[in-house]
Amino acid sequence: MDMDERKLRILQAIIDDYILTGVPVGSRTISKKYDMGLSSATIRNEMSDLEELGFLDQPHVSAGRIPSAKAYRLYVDTLLKTGKIQDDSAASMSRLFTGRARQMEDVIDHAAQVISSLTHYTAVVLSPKGEQPRIQTVQLVPVSAETALVVIVTDQGIVRDSVIRIGSQMDGDTLYAISRTLTEELRGATLPEACERMPGISDRISGNDRVLQELYGFLSEGQRTPRRAHMAVGGTSNMLAYPEYSDVDKARNFLSLMETRDKLADIIRGNGGMSFTVRIGPETGVPEMTDCSIVTAAYSTKGGQQGTIGVIGPTRMQYSRVLSILNIIGRQLTDMFSGEEND
Numbered sequence: 001m002d003m004d005e006r007k008l009r010i011l012q013a014i015i016d017d018y019i020l021t022g023v024p025v026g027s028r029t030i031s032k033k034y035d036m037g038l039s040s041a042t043i044r045n046e047m048s049d050l051e052e053l054g055f056l057d058q059p060h061v062s063a064g065r066i067p068s069a070k071a072y073r074l075y076v077d078t079l080l081k082t083g084k085i086q087d088d089s090a091a092s093m094s095r096l097f098t099g100r101a102r103q104m105e106d107v108i109d110h111a112a113q114v115i116s117s118l119t120h121y122t123a124v125v126l127s128p129k130g131e132q133p134r135i136q137t138v139q140l141v142p143v144s145a146e147t148a149l150v151v152i153v154t155d156q157g158i159v160r161d162s163v164i165r166i167g168s169q170m171d172g173d174t175l176y177a178i179s180r181t182l183t184e185e186l187r188g189a190t191l192p193e194a195c196e197r198m199p200g201i202s203d204r205i206s207g208n209d210r211v212l213q214e215l216y217g218f219l220s221e222g223q224r225t226p227r228r229a230h231m232a233v234g235g236t237s238n239m240l241a242y243p244e245y246s247d248v249d250k251a252r253n254f255l256s257l258m259e260t261r262d263k264l265a266d267i268i269r270g271n272g273g274m275s276f277t278v279r280i281g282p283e284t285g286v287p288e289m290t291d292c293s294i295v296t297a298a299y300s301t302k303g304g305q306q307g308t309i310g311v312i313g314p315t316r317m318q319y320s321r322v323l324s325i326l327n328i329i330g331r332q333l334t335d336m337f338s339g340e341e342n343d
Contacts, residue, residue: 003053008078009036010046011055015067015075019316022243024064069281072293072315076278107336109232111309111329116235118325121313122258124268127230128305132190138182140166140175140211148175148211150218155302164214178205182215195219229307231265233258244291244314253288268296268310276323281315293317297326299333309333 013034014025027044030036036043047065050056055074056065067075108125115123133154141149143163148170152160166175185201186194198216205212236258245251258264267286279285279294289312296310309330311322 006038007046007050010038010043011050011067011071012075014047014050014056014065015071015316018066019318022316024059024066026064029064067316069283069315072280072319073283076280076319104337105230105232107333108230108307111333112232112234114234115309115311115325115329116238119311119313119318119322120235120238120241121311121317121322122236122239123234124264124308124310124312125232125234126265126268126308126310128301128307132192135186135189135191135194136183138179138186138215140179140182142170142172142175150215160218162218164211164218166211166214167208170208170211174208178208178211181205191219229265229269231261231268233264239292239312239314242314250291254292257286257288267294269308276326278319278323291315293319295319295322295326297323297330299330299337301334301337307333307337 010030013030013036017025017029017033027040027047030043031038031040038046047056050071051058051065055068055071057068058065104127108127112123112125115125135152136155137151137153139151139153141151143149146165146167147163148166150162150164154160181204182201185197185204189197195216198212198219202209202212236255239245239254240251245254267284267289275298277294277296281290281293284290284292284294291314292312293315294310294312295317296308298306298308300306309326311317311326313322
């Protein structure tokens with residue numbers, strides 16, 4: 001038995017209707033709501049064939065049918081036409097990022113909230129794994145007669161700061177001059193590279209050994225701190241609004257998984273380097289997500305490293321809208337982290 005055009009049209013109608021309502025779909029529903037020029041009996045026979053082919057499930061005797069994971073996979077791969085979001089919606093998404101602080105962690109946290117709000121599903125956003133930030137500027141700001149605040153701004157917008165001890169004879173002008181020299185010498189360096197360059201800077205900043213020693217200690221401490229990918233989760237409770245998670249045990253298992261950050265990061269990051277991935281039900285490989293789909297998209301930073309944005313929702317999620325939203329948000333994050341955003 002083969003899939004012909006008529007079966008494909010009926011299957012798409014069933015999937016569209018079930019995504020919208022969450023209610024098992026019968027032949028009379030398809031006959032009345034979708035103008036196919038087919039009788040209920042013909043549609044019923046085709047639905048029986050689709051069930052035999054593994055594309056439909058019948059949850060209860062005499063009930064309508066619901067799409068199987070196999071049906072959603074076919075839908076995503078061959079039936080889905082990515083839906084276009086209205087221009088005002090895209091512009092609205094852009095405005096949600098306007099004026100935000102440029103620290104990577106802050107942008108990622110905000111992106112997760114934006115995506116979950118727009119999709120009404122659970123959103124997860126990951127920074128690139130283990131990417132080393134590169135120094136853009138080094139600033140020394142006087143705090144007291146013998147202390148100064150050192151502020152390091154990186155290409156990821158991450159600010160590292162600490163109070164260090166300085167000589168009592170240093171004024172604001174001296175610290176400003178040292179800051180300019182340090183920025184010139186260390187710009188573009190990772191923290192380990194900056195530590196290696198420090199001994200060669202002493203000739204240009206003679207008489208300020210104490211500042212250099214304190215700064216070297218600060219940089220050394222920073223590079224010893226393991227850099228973990230930052231992960232933000234938004235809208236965890238959104239899933240509880242769907243009947244698929246009305247079962248208490250199922251909801252508890254899902255919420256428990258959301259709290260296991262390392263495992264969740266591995267699940268979301270498992271996109272094989274592809275721009276977009278859609279994993280449906282059992283394809284996730286996670287028992288707690290057998291009724292879920294995971295859609296992910298990649299974004300890039302200035303250094304060419306890839307981060308991941310993802311949406312977790314029921315298998316009957318609105319795939320076209322989710323893909324459209326992730327496409328737009330992914331482009332915006334790439335622009336922001338590549339220094340191409342319009343201020």
